[in-house]
Amino acid sequence: MFNITIEKKVKIIIEILNSLYPNPVSSLYYVNEFTLLIAILLTTRSKENEVNKITKHLFKKMKTPQEVIQHSINDIKNSIRYIGLYNKKSKNIYNLSIFLMKKYHGIIPKNLSILESFPGVGHKTASVFLSFVSKKRVFPIDTHIYRMMIRWGLTNGKNIKQAEKDAKKVFKKMNWKKLHLQILFYGKEYSPSKNWNLKKDIIYQKLLKLKIKDHKISKR
Secondary structure (H helix, E strand, O other), rough: OOOOOOOHHHHHHHHHHHHHHOOOOOOOOOOOOOHHHHHHHHHHOOOOHHHHHHHHHHHHHHHOOHHHOOOOOOHHHHHHHOOOOOHHHHHHHHHEEEEHHHHHHOOEEEHHHHHOOOOOOHHHHHHHHHHHHOOOOOOOOOHHHHHHHHHHHOOOOOHHHHHHHHHHHHHOOHHHHHHHHHHHHHHHOOOOOOOOHHHHHHHHHHHHHHHHHHHHHHHO
């Protein structure tokens, strides 16, 4: 999309994100590590504010794997029925809790590949969880961040896996955790997938102007 150098793009992107979101904090509701993992799992194809409404009630009665397995899958289903994929998610929460109790005595391991083996926990969910609870450098890529990487011309857009590799190459490791939230917030607020207003997309406009300026200079 843009012919300007990656270094120039990244500098502009980080400057704008830091000005808009200097200290980004997730609004996801949870009370312990287990509920955090469940909350992240529930956000798949569901809005965070909708999940928070559900979990504020759910976590009063199910905040540990031990408490979850005292209920039926149907109980869980009834508690989360107002969010997307609730049938599948209720089974995953129940099976994940049994798996966690049997194999890890209820303690969640801080290992990406192990977490990915949990029922209902994919690479993104595991990465987001680790970004909250460990010092390991991970850069979770969801659909919002994937969209931004494409629009900013920082990835070829083939798939999310490739976008994650590209993001780790162009952004400094020390900033990954902060950038994950910053780009997520920016994508939702200024560069949505639907009804995208290019004039209000600050970063896109800035990169476009720089491209035009560089093009004029190169023609002299």
